[in-house]
Amino acid sequence: MRILVSGARGLIGAATADSLAAEGHEVVRLVRRTSTNSSAEIEWSPETGVARPGELEGIDAIVHLAGESIAGGRWTVARKNSIRDSRVIGTSKLVEAVLSLKRMPSVFLCASAIGYYGDCGEAVVDESSPAGRGFLAEVCQAWEGATAPLAAGGVRVVNLRFGVVLSARGGALQKMLVPFRLGLGGVVGSGRQYMSWVSLDDAAGAVTFGLSNDRVRGPVNVVAPRAVTNTEFTRALGRALKRPTVFPLPAFALRLALGEMADALLLGSTRVTPRRLLDLGYVFKHTEINETLQSLVTHG
Numbered sequence: 001m002r003i004l005v006s007g008a009r010g011l012i013g014a015a016t017a018d019s020l021a022a023e024g025h026e027v028v029r030l031v032r033r034t035s036t037n038s039s040a041e042i043e044w045s046p047e048t049g050v051a052r053p054g055e056l057e058g059i060d061a062i063v064h065l066a067g068e069s070i071a072g073g074r075w076t077v078a079r080k081n082s083i084r085d086s087r088v089i090g091t092s093k094l095v096e097a098v099l100s101l102k103r104m105p106s107v108f109l110c111a112s113a114i115g116y117y118g119d120c121g122e123a124v125v126d127e128s129s130p131a132g133r134g135f136l137a138e139v140c141q142a143w144e145g146a147t148a149p150l151a152a153g154g155v156r157v158v159n160l161r162f163g164v165v166l167s168a169r170g171g172a173l174q175k176m177l178v179p180f181r182l183g184l185g186g187v188v189g190s191g192r193q194y195m196s197w198v199s200l201d202d203a204a205g206a207v208t209f210g211l212s213n214d215r216v217r218g219p220v221n222v223v224a225p226r227a228v229t230n231t232e233f234t235r236a237l238g239r240a241l242k243r244p245t246v247f248p249l250p251a252f253a254l255r256l257a258l259g260e261m262a263d264a265l266l267l268g269s270t271r272v273t274p275r276r277l278l279d280l281g282y283v284f285k286h287t288e289i290n291e292t293l294q295s296l297v298t299h300g
C-alpha cells in the first residue's frame with residue numbers, strides 16, 4: 001500500500017513509518033515544510049491544510065499522528081490552544097482534503113488518547129465507557145469528532161486511543177530515566193493512581209494491525225492488557241535500573257510546578273483495558289511492566 005503518515009518524525013510516527021517500510025509498504029510523509037522529495041513527501045499545514053490536495057490521489061491509507069506535544073511545557077492558554085488546534089483543526093483540514101479526492105483512501109487511522117476517559121480512579125474503562133471531564137477529554141472528543149465526516153463518507157476510520165507509550169528513545173519514560181538513573185526517582189502523589197501504558201513496539205504494532213484488519217474501526221484503546229499503579233511502575237523502573245526509588249514527589253509540589261498539567265498527566269488515574277484489540281485477536285509483544293521496562297532500559 002501507499003501509506004501517508006503525519007507526525008512521522010515523532011515517537012510513534014517514526015517507529016510506525018519504519019515498521020510499515022519494513023513490511024514493504026510505500027511510506028509518504030505529510031510534512032510541515034517545503035517538500036524536498038515530491039514522491040515521498042506531501043506538504044501541509046495544520047492551520048491551512050494540504051497545500052496541493054490532488055497529491056493525495058493514489059494514497060491507499062492514512063496514519064494521522066501529528067499534534068503539538070502535550071508535555072512540552074506548562075499549559076498556558078496559548079499552549080492549550082496549540083494542543084487543541086493542531087489536532088482538531090489539523091484533522092479537519094486533512095479530512096476536508098481527503099473528501100475532495102476522486103478516490104479516497106480505504107482507511108484513516110487517527111491518533112487519540114486515553115485522556116478521553118479523564119480521571120477514572122480505580123474503575124476499569126473500555127471503548128464503551130463515556131468520555132470524562134477536563135481539557136484532554138474535551139480535546140480527544142473534538143479530535144475524534146473531526147474524523148466523523150470521513151466515516152460518514154464511507155472510509156474506515158480508526159481512532160487509536162494511545163496510553164502512555166513507553167520507549168527509552170522518547171516520550172514519558174525517557175524523561176523519567178535521568179532522575180531514576182541518579183537514584184532520585186520515587187512515587188508520584190499517593191502512588192495509587194493507575195497508569196495505562198503500552199510499549200512503542202505494540203503502539204506501532206496496533207497501527208499495522210489496524211491498517212490490515214478490516215474489522216478494526218471506531219475507537220480502539222492502545223494500552224497493554226494490565227495497567228499498573230504509579231507505585232508498581234516506580235518499583236519496576238527502580239528494579240530495572242537497579243536504583244533506589246525513595247524520593248517521593250508530593251502532589252502539592254507537582255501542582256505548584258506544573259499547574260493543571262500535574263493532575264492531567266501525573267496525578268490522575270486511568271485504568272484502561274484494550275478490549276477491542278483483544279477481541280479482534282491482536283497479540284501483544286509486551287504485557288508485563290517488569291519485563292518491558294527491563295528490556296527497554298537494557299536494549300533501548
Ligand SMILES: NC(=O)c1ccc[n+]([C@@H]2O[C@H](COP(=O)([O-])OP(=O)(O)OC[C@H]3O[C@@H](n4cnc5c(N)ncnc54)[C@H](OP(=O)(O)O)[C@@H]3O)[C@@H](O)[C@H]2O)c1
Binds near residue numbers: 070161
Ligand atoms: N506518546 C504517547 O505516550 C502518546 C499517548 C497518547 C496519545 N499520543 C498521541 O499520538 C500522537 C503521536 O504521538 P508521539 O508520541 O509520536 O508524538 P510526538 O513525538 O510529540 O510527535 C508528534 C509529531 O507531530 C508533529 N507536530 C508537532 N507539533 C505540531 C503542531 N503544532 N502541529 C502539527 N503537527 C505537529 C511533529 O511531526 P512532523 O514534524 O513530522 O510534522 C511531531 O513529530 C500525538 O498526537 C499524541 O498526542 C501519544
